Amino acid sequence: MKFGVVVFPASNCDRDMYNLLKNVYQKDVEYIWYTQTNISKFDVIILPGGFSYGDYLRAGAMSARAPIMDSIEEHARKGKLVIGICNGFQVLTERGMLPGALIQNKNIRFICQDVFIKVENTNTPFTNQCQKGQVLKIPIAHGEGNYVVDKEVLKELKSYSQIIFRYCSETGEVEKKYNPNGSMENIAGIINKEGNVLGMMPHPERCSEELLGNTQGRLIFDSIIHYLECKEKKEG
Numbered sequence: 001m002k003f004g005v006v007v008f009p010a011s012n013c014d015r016d017m018y019n020l021l022k023n024v025y026q027k028d029v030e031y032i033w034y035t036q037t038n039i040s041k042f043d044v045i046i047l048p049g050g051f052s053y054g055d056y057l058r059a060g061a062m063s064a065r066a067p068i069m070d071s072i073e074e075h076a077r078k079g080k081l082v083i084g085i086c087n088g089f090q091v092l093t094e095r096g097m098l099p100g101a102l103i104q105n106k107n108i109r110f111i112c113q114d115v116f117i118k119v120e121n122t123n124t125p126f127t128n129q130c131q132k133g134q135v136l137k138i139p140i141a142h143g144e145g146n147y148v149v150d151k152e153v154l155k156e157l158k159s160y161s162q163i164i165f166r167y168c169s170e171t172g173e174v175e176k177k178y179n180p181n182g183s184m185e186n187i188a189g190i191i192n193k194e195g196n197v198l199g200m201m202p203h204p205e206r207c208s209e210e211l212l213g214n215t216q217g218r219l220i221f222d223s224i225i226h227y228l229e230c231k232e233k234k235e236g
């Protein structure tokens, strides 16, 4: 099982991601520079957080047009996994690989704090080690995390259980007052219809080590690894 962490100019969570997979999970992981186009050896592509291209135009807008993105689309078409975290989620919406858009936070401020999110769907490669309704404490750090989508697509997201995480209270109440950035229906993360491309604003890689004081983010990576192990077993 091989992980690839994409590096755009001004990504800044790529090293956290690499460190976690390499040193905590002891997995096979490589950085992939954004001009690379041959990514066929990777099972999982990770689009990390950061300020790629300085958030020029809109966060993720420039990266979505980078040379590597055609290959990432093809990787996803084959059913392989893609996860976009924060800036990575912004890239995926800008590219059209996930619906909707991430606009400026409602309070027009950059928000950096711990929040709580509720796991709404555990039947995915990214959440199979979570309990349905489980509440995770997890950090956010963004200026453009306010998820918007048109009403028709929102209906679709709901009917296909594509809303994976919602901002909530410590005890799991999903209410406006626990929504840090103004996202529609407290949406913190969604998956594509095929179920292999996930985008989330919170940062699981920032809460996956004892040293960081919180390991709840590991559930996401444990899920991915579990999924891949099952797949490898099946394929012999």
Ligand SMILES: NC(=O)CC[C@H](N)C(=O)O
Pocket (backbone or CB within 6 Å): 048, 049, 050, 051, 052, 055, 059, 085, 086, 087, 088, 141, 142, 143, 144, 145
């Ligand atoms: N942590 C990040 O990935 C930053 C996200 C993004 N550039 C923003 O501020 O909205």
